[in-house]
Amino acid sequence: MSAMTEPTRHGEQQVDITAANGEDLGPTPELVIISGMSGAGRSTAAKCLEDLGWFVVDNLPPALIPTMVDLGARSQGNVARIAVVVDVRGRGFFDTLRESLADLEAHSVTRRVVFLEASDNALVQRFESVRRPHPLQGDGRIVDGIAAERDLLRELRGDADLVIDTSSLNVHELRAKMNAHFTGEDEPELRATVMSFGYKYGLPVDADHVVDCRFLPNPHWVPELRPHTGTSEEVAGYVFDQPGAKEFLDRYAELLQLVAAGYRREGKRYATVAVGCTGGKHRSVAMSERLARRLSDAGVETTVVHRDMGRE
Template identity: 55%
Template sequence: MGEATRHDVGEVLIVTGMSGAGRSTAANSLEDLDWYVVDNLPPQMLKPLLDLTELAGGVLPRVAVVVDVRGRDLFSDLPDAMRALRERRQIRVMFLDASDEVLVRRFEAVRRPHPLQGEGTILDGIRRERARLAAVREDADVIIDTSSYNIHQLATKVADLFTEEGTARHTLTLQSFGFKYGLPPDADLVADMRFLPNPFWDERLRPFTGEDAEVREYVLAQTGAAEFLEAYSAALRPVLEGYQRENKSHSVVAVGCTGGKHRSVVMVRELAERLGAVPGVAVRVTHRDLGRE
């Protein structure tokens, strides 16, 4: 009698398929989704790895293992290893494939031999690999034909398949800063709040920052403030949606004023409230220059 299948442990995904079909791209996409990725693992090591994930409990909730013909003779044990694992654990297998013509083109583009071609041609290696992988492909849960995909489209496809419902696909950092201290070097987009009156010149408001209600009320009452917030939020929505389609997982929108203490701080907070409602986007707020003297 075999062991009962475990349902109380984290997910395990085996990533395999044809050389040149995009395993590395798929693995990188999974890593961006916070999967723990193990590359080029011999099939014989799958069981010890699963034992480790069970001992680790919630520390490794989602594990992806890339297994392929780089393991040479060890790879022949993969079908048996997969069947044995399915008897004790819920696992999924993702198989990446592409047409022979496309695979040949990709190997020629990077000027590398196929791992199984030996003294033959790239096509000889591809045919040998297909024969070895036939049983694995037949037992796969997900098959992705990448013939018509570029690396960005494949990464997006993997993200669509393996992103948990409700999980953010894109992290947006909204950062306030002061122009007098220089532009943030990692900003993707920059907005300038110096079109609004500066609270610094109001002696009553000077001791406060954009985190205080007095400054917030003053800034938002100025002509153009509300119009900017609505228009800029609306303009950023399609950008953030496009970033998700293009699998760009992080971006930084910098919002500046003279010293980075009043106007930019208020507007970053207001933008965060509006953009936090964009599906698939997690918003974080930072204030680069708020603590400067």
């Protein structure tokens, strides 16, 4: 890897890469690494970035990622954004991924990792629908291959900057999510998704923080409130009239603002806050709306998603 003139962080101006012989290679390309579970939508995510003008390389051996960054710098700005798809098809090279990421970090290359996730049931259905084996199942079943892949990718998932759960997403919805995160020349310092959910439908697998609202009385048991959702003034008023509700909102909003400041310092651009109640219709929806408003007022670009509000 060529030497850098000075370190850089998210939001700062790109620095030039300088070769060992003193040659100025040009500005550092922006780098995104796309990985995740087979069948979770890596190809769709890569195609979306390609449509947005990124130079996309599929199934690149991880050891060649630093070389790809050098080549992008040598283009003198013609290749300003590079997306690399890394997956288990290159598992013979996969052990070198951590070394490559460490090399990039040591030379102050700004990189982001996007991890595509999906539930076992969703992945099995997708493989069965196309009648193809999982690349790691060998002589076993599809679920065996999925389990092996999860184990292989566990650390990478933990280090990812953005995790997208595609279990319930179609191709168009996944593209919309990618566009929301990558469209625009001037990206905000931090984007947050506040997602309400119902515990009885399971935790969102892409949550960075989980907020439990089940300590509040449930409007479901109030007959006149049951048909409504947490977006209505009646339900929201009931929720925030309960003891501890406003205090909880105030303190958790302060905590998230503290966390957001740390994310900015560390260059993390995306966060998902999951707010749960029993069914995901009343308490979590009302709390999500208020929490998102607090984050937005604090300068965090915030999107609200109500995952389970429409379920019976």
